[in-house]
Amino acid sequence: MALAQRVEDADEATPAAAVASALRTIGTERDGLACLMEAIGNGLGGPFAAAVERIARARGRVILTGMGKSGHIGRKIAATLASTGTPALYVHPAEASHGDLGMVQPDDVVLALSWSGETTELADIIGYAKRYRVGLVAITANAASTLGREADICLTLPKAREACPNGLAPTTSTAMQLALGDALAVALLEDRGFSAREFSIYHPGGRLGASLRQVREVMHAGDQLPVVPRGTPMRAAIAEIDAKGFGSVIVVEADGRLAGIVTDGDLRRNVFRADLDALTVEAVMSAHPRTVNPETLLAKALEIQESSKITALIVVEDGRPVGLVHYHDLLRSGVA
Incomplete structure (x- = not known):
C-alpha cells in the first residue's frame, strides 16, 4: 500500500512539476532573447549590419559550420537562408578536415557557430578561410576566443543563463543562435526584396506550396x-x-x-x-x-x-x- 500510495502521489505531482519546469525553461530562454535584443540595439547592431552587407554582396554561398548543438542550429540556419533566396549549405567541420573543405570556394562566406569560440574541430576551416581569403563571420559568446579574433566580423552573443538547471545543456545559448540566424535570413530577404512568388519557387510542396501558387x-x-x-x-x-x-x-x-x-x-x-x-x-x-x-x-x-x-x-x-x-x-x- 505504501508503494502504491507513493506512485499515486508522484503521478499527481508530475503534471504540475512538468508545467512549472516548462515555464522556467521558456522564461529563461525568453530572458536570453531579451538580452540579445538589447545587445543588437547597443553594440551588436553594427557588426550585424556588416554581416548582412558582406553576405548580401557575396557572389558565392553562405557556408554554415559548427559542432554539436551549434552544428544543428547551423543546419537550420542554412535551410532558412536557402529557402529565402540566400544560397547556403552546411559543412560539418570534422568532415571539412577530410576533404569537404573543397566545398568552400573563394567567393563564399563562412558563418561559423561556437558558443565558446574554441571548438577544436573548427580550426581547419578557420585556417582555410584565412589562407584563401574566404569571408569569415563568427557567432560566438566570446569575442576574445580564437574564432572571435580570426573572424572578419564577430557577432558576439550576450552571456545568458542556460535553462538547464545544471547550467550545462545548450538551451538558452542555442535559442539565441537560432534567433540571430533567423534575423540574418530575414534581413537578407528584405535587402534583396525577396517576394512571395520567389518564395513559392523554393516551397512547391505541401499546403504552403499550394498557398503560394497563383x-x-x-x-x-x-x-x-x-x-x-x-x-x-x-x-x-x-x-x-x-x-x-x-x-x-x-x-x-x-x-x-x-x-x-x-x-x-x-x-x-x-x-x-x-x-x-x-x-x-x-x-x-x-x-x-x-x-x-x-x-x-x-x-x-x-x-x-x-x-x-x-x-x-x-x-x-x-x-x-x-x-x-x-x-x-x-x-x-x-x-x-
Whole structure:
C-alpha cells in the first residue's frame, strides 16, 4: 500500500512539476532573447549590419559550420537562408578536415557557430578561410576566443543563463543562435526584396506550396467560363449555370467588361417571383462581385472566399473576366 500510495502521489505531482519546469525553461530562454535584443540595439547592431552587407554582396554561398548543438542550429540556419533566396549549405567541420573543405570556394562566406569560440574541430576551416581569403563571420559568446579574433566580423552573443538547471545543456545559448540566424535570413530577404512568388519557387510542396501558387494556375477560362451578355433572359442564364456547373454565371457588357454575376444565392432569393421568367439578368445579378487578378495567390483567394462567404471568384484583367476560380478548385489544390 505504501508503494502504491507513493506512485499515486508522484503521478499527481508530475503534471504540475512538468508545467512549472516548462515555464522556467521558456522564461529563461525568453530572458536570453531579451538580452540579445538589447545587445543588437547597443553594440551588436553594427557588426550585424556588416554581416548582412558582406553576405548580401557575396557572389558565392553562405557556408554554415559548427559542432554539436551549434552544428544543428547551423543546419537550420542554412535551410532558412536557402529557402529565402540566400544560397547556403552546411559543412560539418570534422568532415571539412577530410576533404569537404573543397566545398568552400573563394567567393563564399563562412558563418561559423561556437558558443565558446574554441571548438577544436573548427580550426581547419578557420585556417582555410584565412589562407584563401574566404569571408569569415563568427557567432560566438566570446569575442576574445580564437574564432572571435580570426573572424572578419564577430557577432558576439550576450552571456545568458542556460535553462538547464545544471547550467550545462545548450538551451538558452542555442535559442539565441537560432534567433540571430533567423534575423540574418530575414534581413537578407528584405535587402534583396525577396517576394512571395520567389518564395513559392523554393516551397512547391505541401499546403504552403499550394498557398503560394497563383490563381491563373487553377482558374477556369475560355469555353469553360459561364458568361452571358447583359439583357440575357433569366431562363437562358439558368441554362448556362446548369451547363457549366459552377453555380453562377458572369454577366458582361457589350464590350466584354464585367457587369455582374448571378449566383445560386441570387436565384434562391428570387425563385418565388412570378415574373422571374420574364426578367433579364441585370434584374437579378449582383452588380459588384468580388474579383481577383490572375497573379493573386491562392491563399489570398481562399481568404476572400471564406471571409465573404462565397464559392466563386471572377478573375479579371483590364476590367474583363478572363477566368473563374471555385472553392472546389482551392480544395483540390491543397490550399484549403
